[in-house]
Structure formats: C-alpha cells, structure tokens
Amino acid sequence: GAEESVSQLVARAKELNSERVVLVAPGISEEAGGALVAAAVAGAICGEGDPALPLGGVELRGIPGLALRYGESELDTLLQGGVTPVELAGGVCSVVRGVTTRTTTGGVSDSTWRELTTILVVDDVIPGVRNALRAKFPRAKNTAQTRGAVRSQVILELERKLASEIITGYGEVTVQPLEEAPTVCLVTCSFTVAHGLNQIWLSAQITV
Incomplete structure (x- = not known):
C-alpha cells in the first residue's frame, strides 16, 4: 500500500480478503512507493525457517525511509482490518505485526486466518x-x-x-x-x- 489513507487500506484489504495475500503499508518516501516495502516483507517471510515464529519485530533490510508513521489508533485499525503495518524507529524498519487480508468468511467477521x-x-x-x-x-x-x-x-x-x-x-x-x-x-x-x-x-x- 502507498499513498492511501488508513480507511482506503482497510477497504482494499476487505476486497482482497485472502489468507494468502498480505497488504503492507506504508510505502517508502521515494518513487518506488510500496513495492520495495512489500518485497522486503516477502523476503523476511521467505527467509524465516520457523513458520510459527511471528513476523512482528523482524528487521526489514534496504528500506531507506517510510512515507509516514502511524499512530496507535491507526495501527489498531489497520491490524483489525487485515493490513500489515511497518514502522521506522532508530533508523531500523521493522514489521509491527504480520496479518493477512482474510478477515471475513461469507461476509461475517472471522479472525481464524488473520494471523500470518x-x-x-x-x-x-x-x-x-x-x-x-x-x-x-x-x-x-x-x-x-x-x-x-x-x-x-x-x-x-x-x-x-x-x-x-x-x-x-x-x-x-x-x-x-x-x-x-x-x-x-x-x-x-x-x-x-x-x-x-x-x-x-x-x-x-x-x-x-
């Protein structure tokens, strides 16, 4: 996700609604938008040897900066809405928490497949x-x-x-x-x- 508001990101995650799709936000502050951040998260997932180890806190390499920083309430909204947020702190970019876009089943709220x-x-x-x-x-x-x-x-x-x-x-x-x-x-x-x-x-x- 890049250049989208929190509500727009949650809406896009709702449309995707797949346990095999991870929507990452925000993008970086350069022209590459959200592609570089998404690639970094994908690399972190593929490079992990233990599938049960949570993605939250993993360091993302090669991310020079982020377009913005989410507040606590925004992070909660994104996570509940099926969006995986990243943050930059102390010069280190990391995943806040890894979730999938699958938040509903048959139109009914379902958290079964939310955790990546x-x-x-x-x-x-x-x-x-x-x-x-x-x-x-x-x-x-x-x-x-x-x-x-x-x-x-x-x-x-x-x-x-x-x-x-x-x-x-x-x-x-x-x-x-x-x-x-x-x-x-x-x-x-x-x-x-x-x-x-x-x-x-x-x-x-x-x-x-």
Missing part, C-alpha cells in the same frame, strides 16, 4: 506430511499393512512438528480405503497450530 503464522504453519505441516508419504510410499499396495505404515509415518511427521513447536498438539490419525476408489486410501488427521506471542499484558497488585 496460522497459514504459514498449515502450509508447512500439510505439504511436509504429503512429501514424506510420497517419498516413503512411491510403490505400495493398498492393504491393511501398508495403511498401518502410512499412519505411523503421519504420526512421526506430526511428532516432529510438535517437537519443533510448530504445532501444539494433534488428534487421532486414521487411514482407510475409499470404497468408491480401491486404489486410494484416505488419511484423516487434526492438529493445533502454535501461535506467536504478539503482546505481553502485565497485571500487578501493589501494596503500599
């Missing part, structure tokens, strides 16, 4: 399990023994994600053949994504 880490974790776990199964079972029979081995492999991959704190838990894993497609086995599992720490609230009781 949520979709990054999903995009890490599911392809990871799929790739492990593809490598382990390039040629196999759809028998009870094979399905048992598939289940064990899925559990192993989920345990690895659990140990890496990418997920915080997972449910029962089932593997069963499809009656209508005898060459297909259906793997069903559930897991809970690990959430990033964006704020620390301090509550103190003081006795004088």
